[in-house]
Amino acid sequence: MTAALRSFYDDFTRTFGNVLFAVCLLLAWGLMTLAGVIVDQGKDPAEYFSMYAPPLARLILRLGIDNIYHAPYYVGMIGLILLSLAVCTFKRVIPARLPALRPVAVERIPLNATIRVRGDEADVRSRVERFFTKRGWLVRKREFGGTEWTFADKYNWARRGVLVAHIGFTIIAAGTTVYWASGFSGETPVVVGQTIDVPHRRATLRLNDFKFKIQPIMTKSGMVYQPIDYVSYVTVTGADGIPHERTIRVNHPIDIGGSLFYQSSYGFALRFLVSHTGTRDAALSDKVYEVGESITLPGSGRQIQIDQFVPTVDRQTGTPSSDPRINNPAVALEAVQNGETAGAALVPIGTWIDVGDGWRITPVKYVMVSGLQYRYDPGVPLVGIGAFVLLAGLVISFYFLPARLYVRLRHAELSPGFTDVELAATTVKGYDIFETQFNELVAELQRTFNPPDEGPERLKFAEVT
Amino acid sequence: MQTAIGSGHMPLDEVLLVIAIGAYTIGALALIVYFFSREEWLAHLGIPLALAGCAAQFAQLAARFEITHVWPLLNLYGSLSLFSAVSVGIFIYFAFRYRLWFAGGFVLALAALFLAYGSTWNEGVMPPVPSLQSYWAKIHVPLVVSSYAAFMVAFVMAALFLVKYYFERGLEGNRFSVSRMMAVAGAENVRSTYDYQIAQMAMPDAGISSPAVVTKMDTPNIAQAAAQGNAAAAWMNAMPSLAQMDVLIYRIVAVGLPLLTLGIITGAMWAHESWGAYWQWDPKETAALFSWIVYAIYMHLHTRAQWRGVRSAWISLVGFLSIMFCYFGVNLWISGLHSYKV
Numbered sequence: 163m164t165a166a167l168r169s170f171y172d173d174f175t176r177t178f179g180n181v182l183f184a185v186c187l188l189l190a191w192g193l194m195t196l197a198g199v200i201v202d203q204g205k206d207p208a209e210y211f212s213m214y215a216p217p218l219a220r221l222i223l224r225l226g227i228d229n230i231y232h233a234p235y236y237v238g239m240i241g242l243i244l245l246s247l248a249v250c251t252f253k254r255v256i257p258a259r260l261p262a263l264r265p266v267a268v269e270r271i272p273l274n275a276t277i278r279v280r281g282d283e284a285d286v287r288s289r290v291e292r293f294f295t296k297r298g299w300l301v302r303k304r305e306f307g308g309t310e311w312t313f314a315d316k317y318n319w320a321r322r323g324v325l326v327a328h329i330g331f332t333i334i335a336a337g338t339t340v341y342w343a344s345g346f347s348g349e350t351p352v353v354v355g356q357t358i359d360v361p362h363r364r365a366t367l368r369l370n371d372f373k374f375k376i377q378p379i380m381t382k383s384g385m386v387y388q389p390i391d392y393v394s395y396v397t398v399t400g401a402d403g404i405p406h407e408r409t410i411r412v413n414h415p416i417d418i419g420g421s422l423f424y425q426s427s428y429g430f431a432l433r434f435l436v437s438h439t440g441t442r443d444a445a446l447s448d449k450v451y452e453v454g455e456s457i458t459l460p461g462s463g464r465q466i467q468i469d470q471f472v473p474t475v476d477r478q479t480g481t482p483s484s485d486p487r488i489n490n491p492a493v494a495l496e497a498v499q500n501g502e503t504a505g506a507a508l509v510p511i512g513t514w515i516d517v518g519d520g521w522r523i524t525p526v527k528y529v530m531v532s533g534l535q536y537r538y539d540p541g542v543p544l545v546g547i548g549a550f551v552l553l554a555g556l557v558i559s560f561y562f563l564p565a566r567l568y569v570r571l572r573h574a575e576l577s578p579g580f581t582d583v584e585l586a587a588t589t590v591k592g593y594d595i596f597e598t599q600f601n602e603l604v605a606e607l608q609r610t611f612n613p614p615d616e617g618p619e620r621l622k623f624a625e626v627t
Numbered sequence: 628m629q630t631a632i633g634s635g636h637m638p639l640d641e642v643l644l645v646i647a648i649g650a651y652t653i654g655a656l657a658l659i660v661y662f663f664s665r666e667e668w669l670a671h672l673g674i675p676l677a678l679a680g681c682a683a684q685f686a687q688l689a690a691r692f693e694i695t696h697v698w699p700l701l702n703l704y705g706s707l708s709l710f711s712a713v714s715v716g717i718f719i720y721f722a723f724r725y726r727l728w729f730a731g732g733f734v735l736a737l738a739a740l741f742l743a744y745g746s747t748w749n750e751g752v753m754p755p756v757p758s759l760q761s762y763w764a765k766i767h768v769p770l771v772v773s774s775y776a777a778f779m780v781a782f783v784m785a786a787l788f789l790v791k792y793y794f795e796r797g798l799e800g801n802r803f804s805v806s807r808m809m810a811v812a813g814a815e816n817v818r819s820t821y822d823y824q825i826a827q828m829a830m831p832d833a834g835i836s837s838p839a840v841v842t843k844m845d846t847p848n849i850a851q852a853a854a855q856g857n858a859a860a861a862w863m864n865a866m867p868s869l870a871q872m873d874v875l876i877y878r879i880v881a882v883g884l885p886l887l888t889l890g891i892i893t894g895a896m897w898a899h900e901s902w903g904a905y906w907q908w909d910p911k912e913t914a915a916l917f918s919w920i921v922y923a924i925y926m927h928l929h930t931r932a933q934w935r936g937v938r939s940a941w942i943s944l945v946g947f948l949s950i951m952f953c954y955f956g957v958n959l960w961i962s963g964l965h966s967y968k969v
């Protein structure tokens with residue numbers, strides 16, 4: 163049993179610790195994400211049938227692609243990625259060590275060069291050391307079988323960049339989990355004059371007023387009505403009973419006991435005078451109706467549905483204008499009898515319409531509705547920290563390349579008074595990535611140790627080569 | 628109050644835009660002909676034009692801001708303008724650092740195209756909608772657009788890589804297998820089969836005249852055909868080695884990915900302030916996440932030697948397609964919180 167468990171554990175860690183397996187998981191995650199971009203999310207099932215062929219629409223609904231980002235398999239995939247990341251981190255990333263300081267066959271390493279320098283070995287060695295130390299390399303010396311080697315390392319610490327990036331990703335995941343576990347959010351429409359209880363908080367919020375500003379702009383392709391500002395003027399009263407006047411604007415939420423309240427949308431509600439054979443129906447007339455609601459006329463089996471608030475009716479044509487500013491408002495009403503539309507009309511505010519059986523409806527005034535969104539998300543700080551840790555990991559991994567130079571000095575046999583500096587470089591990301599820097603380093607060594615203005619020496623050097 | 632766009636003579640920003648498009652177009656032509664002909668004077672013409680076009684573009688954005696007092700990056704016109712300016716800027720840096728002017732014509736041509744397309748979205752002066760009235764617009768948009776720009780430069784390099792790679796394969800017949808060679812390129816221990824020696828032969832006396840010269844030769848068939856006078860092979864032979872082009876793509880993606888990450892992070896911070904949630908699964912966000920995943924895949928595969936080269940180049944190509952989808956596809960075809968066209 164333990165052997166079987168052991169072998170299962172080995173298989174599991176081998177698979178989940180494999181970068182290619184991780185890439186497959188990332189790919190699956192990517193494709194699911196893309197599916198959610200292409201297929202509109204959160205629509206009514208009927209809309210998918212109108213957008214796609216029936217078999218495709220059925221597939222979308224059956225596989226939950228209409229709400230893919232909350233589908234168990236999507237969340238599960240992220241879970242698998244985290245699992246793989248953890249296994250990989252503990253199995254490969256953390257245990258990874260740089261190779262020990264050992265002699266190498268310099269000429270067998272693709273990035274290698276030899277520079278002939280005037281001076282004896284000891285002198286050249288100290289100059290080489292100074293050269294690398296000055297440029298931020300960590301220089302260490304070791305002797306092997308009578309030959310002294312110099313090893314220079316740079317950005318050794320940056321091997322941990324991968325670890326940092328992976329930890330960052332994990333912290334983000336942890337932050338989003340905190341929200342799932344203990345956060346909440348929602349949207350609440352508030353009518354001007356209305357007071358609501360702040361969800362999950364011992365506080366109330368009263369909407370005193372709502373204002374919006376829309377600017378007409380003549381563009382090259384015609385008139386555009388550009389929204390400029392939405393503001394809710396509210397009074398917040400907390401557990402201490404002290405009212406505070408606040409304003410909520412887009413991009414400027416307010417904080418109520420840790421929950422943030424955002425300006426998200428606006429709309430209109432309506433007050434009607436509803437009368438039957440000349441008598442005001444108090445119950446129906448005292449209510450504020452939002453667009454989409456209906457007025458049920460008692461005893462008639464008839465409902466008057468409030469289809470739309472039209473801010474501006476064109477005075478010439480009598481039809482709704484595209485101007486969203488309020489200037490000659492009206493309301494589109496629809497009479498529904500036993501589920502069937504019995505008639506529809508655009509009724510200007512302040513005018514009345516007979517809807518049958520002695521009923522008369524007058525839209526008296528419109529009232530602004532502010533769409534407020536609230537959210538309590540204790541995971542935000544974690545997500546923020548994780549994001550910056552992830553970013554730091556990316557920067558470390560991409561811009562600080564851990565590299566090692568192996569330097570061996572040899573007396574130049576054919577050139578008395580000269581020493582050959584043999585140099586090879588390795589990095590944690592192969593050789594090609596370091597080729598340019600290596601060439602530059604060698605060129606700089608060359609310039610420093612054999613300055614071009616030392617004409618005679620170069621000549622001599624050239625002769626012996 | 629009704630705001631109308633000015634009429635009569637052309638505003639300064641549009642003049643600068645025309646100058647930029649002109650500089651890029653002529654510069655692109657010069658550098659593309661340089662690419663084929665190796666006539667040095669063409670490079671000397673194309674490089675200043677690239678610099679001038681890029682400078683004109685930044686001046687254009689500044690002028691537009693000055694004239695309109697509206698942050699100029701909030702619609703496709705402005706963001707495409709920044710996109711092409713930054714892509715040329717990033718390219719200029721890499722071109723000076725790694726001698727990439729041979730690819731300049733293609734980058735400039737794309738920049739001119741995107742800029743010209745962007746100018747068709749110029750609807751005049753529009754104050755931003757409330758959600759865009761935030762200092763985050765000044766941080767988030769330039770970061771995201773710059774990441775797209777970096778990916779575009781990487782895309783051009785990847786496309787050139789693939790042209791050279793498949794040209795080499797086309798030439799190889801049964802003589803030599805470049806795919807085998809690229810596979811070998813992965814196995815670090817057999818690297819010495821490469822012709823790195825050129826670097827060392829050049830070194831002892833002559834010094835290294837050009838530290839950025841590319842010394843590895845991994846397209847022997849192209850080199851041979853070039854020596855025999857094949858013109859196409861000659862210009863491909865003048866490009867850096869495949870291995871170095873692979874490194875260049877990696878370096879440019881390594882500019883783009885942190886920028887995209889920071890762009891997504893700042894976008895989330897803005898959304899947290901504006902929409903009430905740092906992540907809404909809005910199509911723009913998810914499309915950017917998809918691109919981010921593609922480049923994360925690129926980076927992971929690039930750590931494996933056998934995945935460097937042609938496979939990585941293909942992935943970076945796919946990455947850029949996904950960026951284009953995120954940039955245009957989502958803005959133009961998919962409605963969501965982020966559909967800012969004009």
Ligand code: HEM
Nearest residue numbers: 181184187243246247250324327331556559560923926930
């Ligand atoms: C499925 C989960 C993941 C696993 C198993 C995994 C594994 C690895 C491994 C083993 C490496 C080092 C490869 C090497 O140098 O030999 C690596 C590199 C890296 N990983 Fe991950 N990774 C995962 C997900 C992620 C995610 C989600 C990110 C977020 C960006 C990420 C960012 C990085 C970075 C930046 C590098 C360094 C790449 C380079 O230096 O070129 N990884 N990963």
